[in-house]
Amino acid sequence: MTRIAIDPVTRIEGHLRIEVEVQDGQVTDAWSSGTMFRGIELILRGRDPRDAWVFAQRICGVCTTVHALASVRAVEDALGITIPDNARLIRNLIASSQLVQDHVIHFYHLHALDWVDVTLALKADPGATSTLAQSISTYPKSSRTYFKGVQDRLNAFVNSGHLGLFANGYWGHPAYQLPPEANLLAVAHYLEALDWQRDFIRIHAVLGGKNPHPQSYLVGGMATALNLDNESTINADRLSLLSQLIQRGQDFISQVYIPDVLAIGSFYKNWAKIGAGLGNYFAYGDYPTDTQNNPDTYFFPGGMILGKDLTSILPIDQNQVTEYVTHSWYNYNEGDRAALHPWKGETTPNYTGPQPPYEFLNTDGKYSWLKSPRYNDHAMEVGPLARMLIAYARGKPYVTQPVNAVLRQLNVDASALFSTLGRIAARAIEAQVMVNQLPLWLQQLEDNIARGDLTIHENAHWDPSTWPSESLGWGHHEAPRGSLGHWVHVKDGKIENYQAVVPTTWNAGPRDARGQRGAYEASLLGTPVANPEQPVEILRTVHSFDPCLACAVHVVDPRGREYANIQVV
Amino acid sequence: MDERETILKDGVWASLERRNIPRRSFLRFCSVMAGALALPASYTTRIVHALETTTRPALVWLEFQDCAGNTESALRSSHPTFADIVLDLLSWNYHETVMAPSGKAAEKSLQDTITQQRGKYLAVVEGSIPTGDNGVYCTIGGRSAIDIAQQVCTNAFATIAVGTCASFGGIPAAGGGVTGALGVSQAIPGLKLINLSGCPMNGANLAATLVHYLTFKELPATDALNRPLFAHGDRIHDDCPRRAHYDAGEFVQEWGDEGHRDGWCLYKMGCKGPATNYNCPRIQWNDATNWPIGVGHGCVGCAQPQFWDTMTPFYHALPNVGGFGVEVTAEQVGIGAVATVAALSAIHATGTIIKKQVTKRKDGQAVSPGQVLPQAASASVEVPTEDGSQPAQQETSKEEGTSI
Numbered sequence: 001m002t003r004i005a006i007d008p009v010t011r012i013e014g015h016l017r018i019e020v021e022v023q024d025g026q027v028t029d030a031w032s033s034g035t036m037f038r039g040i041e042l043i044l045r046g047r048d049p050r051d052a053w054v055f056a057q058r059i060c061g062v063c064t065t066v067h068a069l070a071s072v073r074a075v076e077d078a079l080g081i082t083i084p085d086n087a088r089l090i091r092n093l094i095a096s097s098q099l100v101q102d103h104v105i106h107f108y109h110l111h112a113l114d115w116v117d118v119t120l121a122l123k124a125d126p127g128a129t130s131t132l133a134q135s136i137s138t139y140p141k142s143s144r145t146y147f148k149g150v151q152d153r154l155n156a157f158v159n160s161g162h163l164g165l166f167a168n169g170y171w172g173h174p175a176y177q178l179p180p181e182a183n184l185l186a187v188a189h190y191l192e193a194l195d196w197q198r199d200f201i202r203i204h205a206v207l208g209g210k211n212p213h214p215q216s217y218l219v220g221g222m223a224t225a226l227n228l229d230n231e232s233t234i235n236a237d238r239l240s241l242l243s244q245l246i247q248r249g250q251d252f253i254s255q256v257y258i259p260d261v262l263a264i265g266s267f268y269k270n271w272a273k274i275g276a277g278l279g280n281y282f283a284y285g286d287y288p289t290d291t292q293n294n295p296d297t298y299f300f301p302g303g304m305i306l307g308k309d310l311t312s313i314l315p316i317d318q319n320q321v322t323e324y325v326t327h328s329w330y331n332y333n334e335g336d337r338a339a340l341h342p343w344k345g346e347t348t349p350n351y352t353g354p355q356p357p358y359e360f361l362n363t364d365g366k367y368s369w370l371k372s373p374r375y376n377d378h379a380m381e382v383g384p385l386a387r388m389l390i391a392y393a394r395g396k397p398y399v400t401q402p403v404n405a406v407l408r409q410l411n412v413d414a415s416a417l418f419s420t421l422g423r424i425a426a427r428a429i430e431a432q433v434m435v436n437q438l439p440l441w442l443q444q445l446e447d448n449i450a451r452g453d454l455t456i457h458e459n460a461h462w463d464p465s466t467w468p469s470e471s472l473g474w475g476h477h478e479a480p481r482g483s484l485g486h487w488v489h490v491k492d493g494k495i496e497n498y499q500a501v502v503p504t505t506w507n508a509g510p511r512d513a514r515g516q517r518g519a520y521e522a523s524l525l526g527t528p529v530a531n532p533e534q535p536v537e538i539l540r541t542v543h544s545f546d547p548c549l550a551c552a553v554h555v556v557d558p559r560g561r562e563y564a565n566i567q568v569v
Numbered sequence: 570m571d572e573r574e575t576i577l578k579d580g581v582w583a584s585l586e587r588r589n590i591p592r593r594s595f596l597r598f599c600s601v602m603a604g605a606l607a608l609p610a611s612y613t614t615r616i617v618h619a620l621e622t623t624t625r626p627a628l629v630w631l632e633f634q635d636c637a638g639n640t641e642s643a644l645r646s647s648h649p650t651f652a653d654i655v656l657d658l659l660s661w662n663y664h665e666t667v668m669a670p671s672g673k674a675a676e677k678s679l680q681d682t683i684t685q686q687r688g689k690y691l692a693v694v695e696g697s698i699p700t701g702d703n704g705v706y707c708t709i710g711g712r713s714a715i716d717i718a719q720q721v722c723t724n725a726f727a728t729i730a731v732g733t734c735a736s737f738g739g740i741p742a743a744g745g746g747v748t749g750a751l752g753v754s755q756a757i758p759g760l761k762l763i764n765l766s767g768c769p770m771n772g773a774n775l776a777a778t779l780v781h782y783l784t785f786k787e788l789p790a791t792d793a794l795n796r797p798l799f800a801h802g803d804r805i806h807d808d809c810p811r812r813a814h815y816d817a818g819e820f821v822q823e824w825g826d827e828g829h830r831d832g833w834c835l836y837k838m839g840c841k842g843p844a845t846n847y848n849c850p851r852i853q854w855n856d857a858t859n860w861p862i863g864v865g866h867g868c869v870g871c872a873q874p875q876f877w878d879t880m881t882p883f884y885h886a887l888p889n890v891g892g893f894g895v896e897v898t899a900e901q902v903g904i905g906a907v908a909t910v911a912a913l914s915a916i917h918a919t920g921t922i923i924k925k926q927v928t929k930r931k932d933g934q935a936v937s938p939g940q941v942l943p944q945a946a947s948a949s950v951e952v953p954t955e956d957g958s959q960p961a962q963q964e965t966s967k968e969e970g971t972s973i
Contacts, residue, residue, distance in 0.1 A: 008665050012666070013666060014637070015709060036707040036708075046745070050884055051881055055740065058638070061636035062637045062640075062641055109644075164659075168669070169670050169674070191652050194650065199856075208861075221825070224865055225830045230830060232865070233829075234864075357711045357712045369706075456824065462823075550637060
């Protein structure tokens with residue numbers, strides 16, 4: 001038995017540590033630990049709830065904007081605000097463009113190097129690479145000259161002796177299975193995607209002033225003034241720019257991202273049998289198609305799947321969400337075995353781990369700054385795979401069609417989705433589904449403007465004197481990495497308590513009081529490890545979740561509070 | 570092979586040429602950089618030469634109590650792009666969010682750089698450093714953030730703190746925080762350091778700072794908070810395209826009202842532009858596409874120390890405005906609102922653009938947020954010696970036009 005600690009896990013957001021036991025070339029047990037803590041929810045207490053989104057947005061700069069959205073929704077829920085249709089559409093446009101951009105960055109810049117051996121790209125024949133590229137896509141940058149140029153640049157880089165970010169990679173590992181030409185293709189698109197992501201996210205600059213951390217949200221709507229004829233507002237020029245950016249986004253997803261996932265995936269079909277993990281999937285659902293925020297109208301439906309059973313999609317209720325701290329560096333008043341709903345959440349930081357510097361964590365005790373969220377005491381996986389499975393099982397045609405197409409192309413059945421490769425495919429499919437939805441929301445916004453509807457904000461509840469003296473609210477969002485919930489308690493115009501339960505906490509959290517593993521921990525069981533010094537296989541499965549640790553670590557009121565006698569508005 | 574050919578073979582221009590980027594684009598980029606750095610146009614040729622002949626000095630990027638927003642902002646950099654910087658301009662040896670190896674292999678990349686490039690590499694730090702409880706609030710590879718930062722930053726040529734968290738403590742240090750979070754210069758006094766504040770810092774400012782370093786082998790001139798003057802020398806309010814509306818007394822009164830739709834001043838909706846020094850209005854964001862005030866939301870003052878406490882509530886107008894229409898009133902706005910920040914703003918507002926690089930304070934003492942320290946009267950530039958050992962001191966003089 002060999003114990004391995006991977007720390008830092010790189011090509012993620014934040015500070016993740018994975019410890020595994022390996023026997024006979026396979027992972028026999030795994031522990032996931034978040035090793036950084038900031039305490040943003042503590043900092044939110046006592047603040048103006050209209051300010052909360054600016055703070056909450058800083059939970060993460062990679063999934064920027066998602067916490068801002070969940071936060072304004074939570075406060076609007078607490079204050080009884082219904083936002084105008086234009087605000088709904090602008091929020092949908094910001095959130096969906098975030099999702100699309102984030103998925104592309106994840107595939108090319110965070111995940112690809114687990115599958116692509118950069119050094120092998122030097123051995124590729126540019127002509128053969130061109131043939132390969134043209135056989136899978138109509139993307140215009142596919143000539144021999146183009147690939148030769150990329151290879152020359154890579155050659156010059158390698159010959160300089162400074163490998164920079166690529167130094168000490170696991171190059172030459174037997175788990176890399178792509179032919180040289182596919183490696184060169186992927187390296188070329190790694191660079192193309194760097195340029196594309198910068199261009200595409202200008203959507204956020206148009207609608208949010210900047211990215212990262214767009215700055216146009218308001219409790220009650222958006223600050224994006226609409227006026228076709230003023231240069232300081234969302235005007236005809238900017239709408240036209242949005243349209244162009246969306247078009248380029250659609251082109252990139254359909255001509256580069258999807259063909260690359262299929263091409264690379266076809267060499268790694270063995271990974272459709274690895275990394276399934278819990279088999280429980282969960283989503284709140286999101287992207288309201290009307291202003292009433294009715295879950296039945298969400299573009300991505302919510303629901304729950306237990307034990308990989310696609311025949312039964314169970315309804316969800318946020319009241320069933322709880323968190324454990326049995327193996328987390330916090331205490332509960334009721335003791336370490338208790339599970340608390342976020343509105344009743346309490347957290348007393350209590351670090352009991354080894355003092356730094358240390359070799360290994362004590363995984364029998366507390367071993368993470370992440371809590372362990374559970375739904376009705378079930379551990380859950382959240383994210384693109386959960387959403388695509390739920391929409392697939394619910395027969396949403398805009399999801400069943402691309403999913404079936406991908407399964408056909410890879411010549412696998414639906415059970416292949418429950419895997420490391422399934423997460424990658426689901427993310428790509430979701431990006432495609434979402435990017436094709438963007439023009440429709442933009443069109444609806446333009447239609448509203450054409451009708452003279454320029455409303456962007458519900459002003460009736462802006463003044464704190466209009467608020468109830470005390471209320472609870474809940475806001476959710478299907479962020480790129482999965483289901484996000486913010487819970488807020490507003491009292492006398494101030495934030496009394498605030499808590500976020502975020503996607504990576506669901507996926508990367510430690511064991512609970514009953515010893516149930518979190519999603520990462522469960523998915524690593526049985527993962528092959530050819531060389532414990534080069535654990536690229538472990539990274540493949542962990543990265544397939546798209547970890548975001550800054551999001552995952554949070555804390556609420558350390559004194560703990562009871563919320564009896566509170567009217568939920 | 571003559572010198573010119575060698576340069577063409579090995580420099581950034583050669584790799585740009587391989588990408589079929591016309592030389593005039595490269596030259597234009599260099600001239601844009603000179604502009605961004607507020608250098609006279611004559612410096613363009615010096616930048617051209619520096620970028621053509623770069624030997625790709627090493628850089629390591631550390632992340633502590635961060636959200637990776639500054640990493641993402643660097644990815645949004647253009648002219649040069651992130652790929653240009655990473656592949657052609659610098660040897661970007663360690664950056665957890667984007668580097669290939671993990672765990673011990675990643676640690677090797679860091680330690681190799683420290684060992685082999687001691688005193689010569691740049692250290693970039695993103696996120697605050699938690700100093701409470703023996704550093705248990707942030708560990709990487711089992712080591713505390715403060716332990717890692719001590720080793721990496723004290724052995725670097727210089728440290729670039731990116732974002733307001735690394736510069737001044739930022740959100741983890743805001744009221745209510747419990748982790749003992751500090752900015753880099755507070756956690757490790759005495760470093761040769763520059764603060765690229767902002768939440769996040771603008772990727773264009775990082776690019777300009779790196780180009781400045783490649784050209785002059787030195788950090789840009791800074792203000793009393795160790796922020797580069799080219800980025801933080803002027804108040805947002807003074808450069809704001811809505812300023813005329815402020816002077817005319819034309820204010821947005823309600824979100825979405827007629828004034829809002831006509832691009833009027835956001836002061837009454839809580840804009841903190843009068844108390845904030847940042848070059849947002851000039852360089853804007855995301856390839857100069859837009860900026861927060863441009864979309865219709867006020868500035869939140871994110872480049873200022875402790876803005877999470879001094880600039881909130883965000884939607885309350887800065888107090889004590891006795892009227893509008895004259896500049897002195899704008900100064901009073903800031904002074905009444907957040908005295909220390911505004912005092913600094915007033916100092917900066919009078920400063921004109923730096924004409925030639927001058928050093929910042931030599932004693933290296935950490936600047937506490939809100940603390941105004943005098944600039945060194947005479948300037949000196951530290952230049953690493955050939956073997957990368959102790960920096961040598963070279964006296965220079967301040968160019969006219971420099972002020973602060």
